[in-house]
Amino acid sequence: MELPFAESYKIKMVEPIRQSTRAEREQWIKEANYNVFKLRSNQVFIDLLTDSGTGAMSDRQWSEMMLGDESYAGASSYFKMKDAIRDLLGFEYFLPTHQGRAAENVLFSALVKAGDIVPGNSHFDTTKGHIEFRKAKAVDCTIKEAFNTAVYHPFKGNLDLNKLEDVLKSNPREIIPLIVVTVTCNSSGGQPVSMENLKGVRQLADKYGVMVLFDSARFAENAYFIKTREAGYEHRSIREIVLEMFSYADAMTMSSKKDAIVNMGGFIGLRSRELFEKASVFNIMFEGYVTYGGMSGRDMNALAQGLHEGTDFEYLKTRISQVEYLGHRLIEFGVPVQQPIGGHAVFVDAKRFLPQLPKEHFQAQMLVVELYLEAGVRGVEIGALLADRDPETRENRFPALELLRLAIPRRVYTNNHMDYVATALANVYERSNTITSGLKIVNEAPIMRHFTVDLARI
Numbered sequence: 411m412e413l414p415f416a417e418s419y420k421i422k423m424v425e426p427i428r429q430s431t432r433a434e435r436e437q438w439i440k441e442a443n444y445n446v447f448k449l450r451s452n453q454v455f456i457d458l459l460t461d462s463g464t465g466a467m468s469d470r471q472w473s474e475m476m477l478g479d480e481s482y483a484g485a486s487s488y489f490k491m492k493d494a495i496r497d498l499l500g501f502e503y504f505l506p507t508h509q510g511r512a513a514e515n516v517l518f519s520a521l522v523k524a525g526d527i528v529p530g531n532s533h534f535d536t537t538k539g540h541i542e543f544r545k546a547k548a549v550d551c552t553i554k555e556a557f558n559t560a561v562y563h564p565f566k567g568n569l570d571l572n573k574l575e576d577v578l579k580s581n582p583r584e585i586i587p588l589i590v591v592t593v594t595c596n597s598s599g600g601q602p603v604s605m606e607n608l609k610g611v612r613q614l615a616d617k618y619g620v621m622v623l624f625d626s627a628r629f630a631e632n633a634y635f636i637k638t639r640e641a642g643y644e645h646r647s648i649r650e651i652v653l654e655m656f657s658y659a660d661a662m663t664m665s666s667k668k669d670a671i672v673n674m675g676g677f678i679g680l681r682s683r684e685l686f687e688k689a690s691v692f693n694i695m696f697e698g699y700v701t702y703g704g705m706s707g708r709d710m711n712a713l714a715q716g717l718h719e720g721t722d723f724e725y726l727k728t729r730i731s732q733v734e735y736l737g738h739r740l741i742e743f744g745v746p747v748q749q750p751i752g753g754h755a756v757f758v759d760a761k762r763f764l765p766q767l768p769k770e771h772f773q774a775q776m777l778v779v780e781l782y783l784e785a786g787v788r789g790v791e792i793g794a795l796l797a798d799r800d801p802e803t804r805e806n807r808f809p810a811l812e813l814l815r816l817a818i819p820r821r822v823y824t825n826n827h828m829d830y831v832a833t834a835l836a837n838v839y840e841r842s843n844t845i846t847s848g849l850k851i852v853n854e855a856p857i858m859r860h861f862t863v864d865l866a867r868i
């Protein structure tokens with residue numbers, strides 16, 4: 411018999427979690443104004459809010475924590491991180507930052523100005539936030555297949571190169587400071603970008619003289635999909651694929667809370683010394699001196715080690731197989747999900763799940779609430795709440811997709827937990843026709859409202 415697949419690690423430390431009653435959850439979600447960001451974590455049984463900073467560090471990462479060098483300047487931890495970034499990703503210059511959005515803040519302070527246009531594949535919310543905050547505009551050039559959850563496409567994170575070229579052609583070069591390629595594309599469902607597409611973006615960027623930035627939180631998952639889905643890469647190692655991917659970028663930002671498997675941290679990788687020097691000024695102002703940038707030495711050590719572990723094929727296979735496991739359980743139950751299953755999360759199509767609700771009722775958020783009430787499972791909305799209002803017209807933006815995202819923390823839950831989640835959602839699906847009204851906004855912030863919004867039942 412062929413041996414079955416098994417996880418590439420075993421468990422050395424555990425953390426108890428507790429179930430609750432439906433009555434308790436009814437009360438808690440009401441007190442949280444139907445916003446799951448406002449729940450306490452002990453009111454949640456299985457927490458799939460995010461895979462960001464929620465992973466379990468390895469024994470080697472914890473060992474590295476003890477070796478952290480907390481010198482203000484020139485710490486050995488800085489050089490460990492520098493070596494890992496140069497050797498694994500190929501960037502000569504780097505700036506540590508406390509997390510991914512801080513990297514965006516620093517780099518965009520050096521690059522983006524009012525009136526600019528920043529094309530890319532479905533920009534992540536903080537990326538878009540930092541663009542719009544500077545009165546610039548993010549233009550989404552993702553392929554159209556990404557917006558149909560039922561069609562299969564192996565690389566739904568790809569940019570439509572014709573769309574991208576239209577943007578580059580029809581605007582003056584001076585107002586396009588960069589192209590952002592998000593790998594994997596979080597907002598379109600954790601979907602990868604193919605090597606061929608990355609190459610195509612590079613060619614267009616060269617043709618029009620624009621720089622390319624990879625928003626790289628899940629670059630290793632992207633490399634795994636290239637290896638397993640793209641012809642010509644099946645015999646290449648993850649690390650070879652990663653180096654080739656980044657060879658098409660001029661710069662990268664990374665939220666290391668994802669594929670570097672740390673609880674906090676981020677950085678900017680650069681090839682240009684000039685841009686490095688320009689960005690260093692903002693790093694010192696916003697984050698900290700250039701050799702720590704808002705991170706402790708121990709955290710930089712764990713991050714460097716995490717970059718090595720995160721680019722290991724067996725680890726990635728374990729990780730992505732678990733996400734696929736949950737996705738396939740849901741498909742068995744008939745639950746409509748984005749296909750193929752993404753790298754870090756399963757995305758449930760709320761428009762197909764709750765077709766009776768109008769979009770103004772925030773279908774995906776309603777599904778988040780229903781899943782929490784059913785079983786104490788916390789997912790998150792990727793839909794109209796997240797899409798926010800148009801900065802000019804202040805009208806609600808209703809995106810093509812209304813998704814419930816079930817993000818799987820790295821090395822944290824077992825497949826029994828996945829079975830529990832799948833069954834819970836199947837139960838909600840079975841009674842979905844009894845859900846006849848959704849939610850309305852009572853109170854919201856002027857930007858990135860989804861974190862703090864207060865909602866009420868309609």
Ligand SMILES: *Cc1c(COP(=O)(O)O)cnc(C)c1O
Nearest residue numbers: 509510511534536596625627665
């Ligand atoms: C998480 C993430 C960010 C922002 O990083 P934080 O560490 O949360 O600040 C930016 N881009 C992408 C694609 C992400 O997934």
